Amino acid sequence: MNTKTSLAQLLARILRQPVRALTILIGSLGQVILSVYLPVLVGQAVDAVLVEGNTDRFVQLLVRxxxxxxxxxxIQFFLPLFINQLIFRMMNELRQEVYEKIHRLPLAYLDRQSIGDIVARLASDSEQLTNGLTMIFSQFLIGVLTIFLTIFSMARLDRTMMLLVVVLTPISLFVARFIAKKSYGYYQQQTQSRGQQTKLLEESIRQLPLIQAFNAQEQLIDQFEEVNQTYATYSQAAIFASSTSNPMTRFxxxxxxxxxxxxxxxxxxxxNFTVGELTTFLNYASQYTKPFNDISSVLSELQSALVCAERLFEILEQEPVEEGxxxxxxxxEVRGEIRFEEVDFSYNPLQPLIENLTVHVPAGARVAIVGPTGAGKSTVINLLMRFYEVNKGQILLDNVPISRYSRKDVRRQIGMVLQETWMKTGTIHENIAYGYPEATREMVIEAAKAANADFFIRQLPQGYDTELRDGGASLSQGQRQLLSIARVFVHLPNILILDEATSSIDTRTEILVQQAFERLMQGRTSFIIAHRLSTIQSADMILVMVAGQIVEQGNHEQLMQAKGFYYQLQTSQGVTE
Known part of the structure; x- marks a missing residue:
């Protein structure tokens, strides 16, 4: 991305509204023509009084x-309305495109970005770009038209003085350009530091209980003070550099x-001149120099706007996840047979994770995946869900590579419950029916009963219509987990994935949920990632992973008798059988 590319993209977006753009151009031209014509009338009125002494002509000129x-x-009243309509419609479409693009980008890209920085791009940067575009249309366009029309009008009066104005005035533009180059770098640093500030704010507020638990408030305050001071320093430098442009050009x-x-x-x-002609010419000179003052201010604002545009377009330039x-x-017709055939995958090309993974999961089998932290258990699930694509090999569903199906269709066959819960702002009904908005109240209630969540939902003030905010902070972690489990029961999947799904539930509730899962897993291919023996010992197949490799495979009794790595894991928890 560079300045020319950003300008070209902005212009292309403006031309998507040709009627408004043409109306603004004609209105701006009309405004400038009338503004340039007015000094002519003023000069003629002066001469009518001082030279001609013609009162009637003076009155006619006043009326004109x-x-x-x-x-x-x-024109000046209605022109801003068209400008605002064009800009805000364009920015509305741009924000929508960026937001939609984020949902089409691979997770590998989003993993490299901070949430705070992406939020800053959609919120602060888009607002800054809107302000910059408004100034361009309201000042820059009219300023440029004024410059050309006043040059033409001055040439009709006196070419010698016109040449003098044209030769001397660009000095202020060169000064403004020099200052704009300086301020551009400062504005780049300002927007980057603003993204860092937003990132730190988002992280610290989201994890405030953890920060307080570790008494890390002072550490975070010191860190924010440093980031805030950096932002203030860059902002001050950018504002000072841009603010010197206007006084210098005015001088x-x-x-x-x-x-x-x-x-x-x-x-x-x-x-060689009349007083009226000099009055007209000096008005033209003032009109001619004023746009340079405005343009110098706009150039500084434009630098900031272009930096913001580059950050938004940078997201749009990313390659989305494409379906072939x-x-x-x-x-x-889905049976649920899964095969991993010689699969290789790594998040970082320099750090191999999964190598030559080959495993066959029969349809309807219950598979548990165990292993130490970082062994690749969740990565296997991410590959099955097609959150990431394999580097080598293939994954087959019922003997057909899942890459031959759309991601939407593959994920629709899979019900997934994660250890980390997420609740959107909305009612409990909307959270349970998330992904299936057409679900009726009866379907939601049945799903909640199946997940043993109905009993606590009915104790809430508005029951299923209770509003959840701030990620469901008003509920306990266990209650949020039950709602996550209920989502799976709304639309029964052909394949089930449980990633530490009962880790935040008390023992009594876990027994009830396990009974519900037993009913749900009947006849369905199920993948279970868990550390508790009670969760995995009944699995048809247990895969033991270490450093991306399956080192052992079998059921609980077979692996315990083998006294290998699985045996060591279980005996370390006090289990001997």
Whole structure:
């Protein structure tokens, strides 16, 4: 991404609304023409009084000036409405595209980004870009048109003085350009440090109980103070650099104006100019130099806006997860047989994780995956869910590679309950029916009963209509886990994945949930990741993973008799049989 690319993309988006863009262009041109015509009337009125002494003509010119001012005021009133409609519609579409693109990006990209920085791009950066575009249309466009029209008008009056204005005035533009280059770097550092600040805020507020538990408040306060000071330093440098642009250009333009007034007075005394013509020319000179002041201010704002645009377009430039030629997946025909054939995968190419993984899971089998932390247990599930794609080999569902199906169809066959719960802002009914908004109240209640969540839901003030906020903070961790389990029961899957699904539930509730899972797993292929013996000992197959490899395979009795790695894991928990 660079400045030219960002400008080209912004222009292309503006041209998606050709009627509004053309209306703004015509309105801006009309406003400038009337503004340039008004000094002509003023000069003629001065000459009518001082040179001609014609009162009637003076009155006619006053009426004409009033009409020009009225029309110009009308244009200046309605033009911002069209500008705002164009910009806010364009930004609305851009934010929507960025948000949709985030949901189509591979998790590998999102894993490398901080949540706070992405939020800053969609919130702060898009707002800064909106402000910058508003200034471009309201000041930059009109300023450029004013410059060209006043040059033409000044040339009609006196080409010598016009050339003097044209030669001297760009000095202020060169000064503004020099300052803009300096401020651009500062604005880049400002937006980056703002993203870091948002990231730290998001992380610290989300984990506030943990921070307090470890008495890390002072550490976080010191860290935020450092980040905040960095942001303030870059912001101050950027604002100071941009704020010097306008005074410098105004000073240069004031000197030019004084020089023109003196030269014009000399030409009047020589009989080459009238007072009215000098009045008109000085008005033109003022009109000509004023856009340079405005443009100098806009250039500084434009640098900040372009940096923000680059950060938004950078997301849009990422390669999304694409679906190739896919086969239809008929849900009723899915048996649930899973094969991993010589699968290799690593999150980092320099750090291999899973190598040559080969395993066959018959349809309807109950498979437990155990092993130490970092062994690759959850990675196997991520590959099955197609959150990540294998580097080598293939995964088959009923003897067909899952890469031949769409991700949506594959995931629709799988019910997944994770250790970490997530509740969206909404009612309990909406949270249980998440992903299946067409689910009726009866279906939600049945799912809650199956997950043994109905008993505590009915104790809440509004029952299933109770609003959950802040990720369900008003509920206990165990209650949120029960709601996560209930989601699976709304639409019964052909394949079930339980990743430490009962880790946050008390022993009594776990027994009830296990009974529900027993009913759910009947006839369904199930993958269970757990450390508790009670959860995995009844599995048809236990896969023991170490460093991405399956080192042992069998049922509980077979592995305990083998007295290998699985035996060591269980005896370390005090289990001897």
């Amino acid at each position: 000036m009033a009409l020009v001012i009225a029309i110009n005021t009308f 240069i333009n004031a000197l030019i104006y004084a020089l023109l007034a003196g030269l014009g007075a000399m030409r009047i005394m020589a009989g 030629d896919v086969l239809p997946l008929i849900e009723e």
